[in-house]
Amino acid sequence: MKDHDTPPQSGQRRIDWGHLALLLLICGVVVTYLLDARATSLKINNLLLVEPAAIIALILAAFVLPQCFRRKSEDGDAAADSPPENWHNLAKVAALAAAFGAFALSLEVAGFDVATFLFVALGLYICGERKLWVIALFSAVFTLVIVYGYQMLVPYPFPLRIL
Numbered sequence: 001m002k003d004h005d006t007p008p009q010s011g012q013r014r015i016d017w018g019h020l021a022l023l024l025l026i027c028g029v030v031v032t033y034l035l036d037a038r039a040t041s042l043k044i045n046n047l048l049l050v051e052p053a054a055i056i057a058l059i060l061a062a063f064v065l066p067q068c069f070r071r072k073s074e075d076g077d078a079a080a081d082s083p084p085e086n087w088h089n090l091a092k093v094a095a096l097a098a099a100f101g102a103f104a105l106s107l108e109v110a111g112f113d114v115a116t117f118l119f120v121a122l123g124l125y126i127c128g129e130r131k132l133w134v135i136a137l138f139s140a141v142f143t144l145v146i147v148y149g150y151q152m153l154v155p156y157p158f159p160l161r162i163l
Contacts, residue, residue, distance in 0.1 A: 012072045020068040023061055030057045049153065095126045111161030112150075117143040 034054040037047060103119035110118070121139040129135055147163050 013069045014072050016068045016070065020065075023064060023068060027058060027061050030054050030061075092126055096123060099123060099126065108159055112158045113143055113147050113163045114161045116146055 031054070034050060037050040040046060099119055099122045103115050106115045106118075117139045120142050121135050124135045124138060144163070147160065150158075
């Protein structure tokens, strides 16, 4: 039998190197930040947010890691297993990045509460949600939780406009 006649073995996998590299970069930054925070001080006030967030981030990365290793399709074409990247999807990513940039720049001008509400609402719309009541309700609840949670944990007086 010739090489091209043999079907792929059932255990063959394709590694998505781009996603794996990004995931490893994120984990590296999280671990570096955690080690730096622990080297600075082991007091609970210093590690109250950093250590739990780092642990959660690493656990989430462990859940994402298996998605970097995919089975090849029956015809051996690994590209058929992943969704195609098109200009529409890339435009969504660019729009979300621009919205995040606008959010960061508008925090002091519009206030943390208004900027957060608008960013979440715009992000939901960009990602495909079209029901305005869902966008408004989720954005409002998310903003309330973030603003009041942040105020309880961090004593820094950040500007608010409505809350």
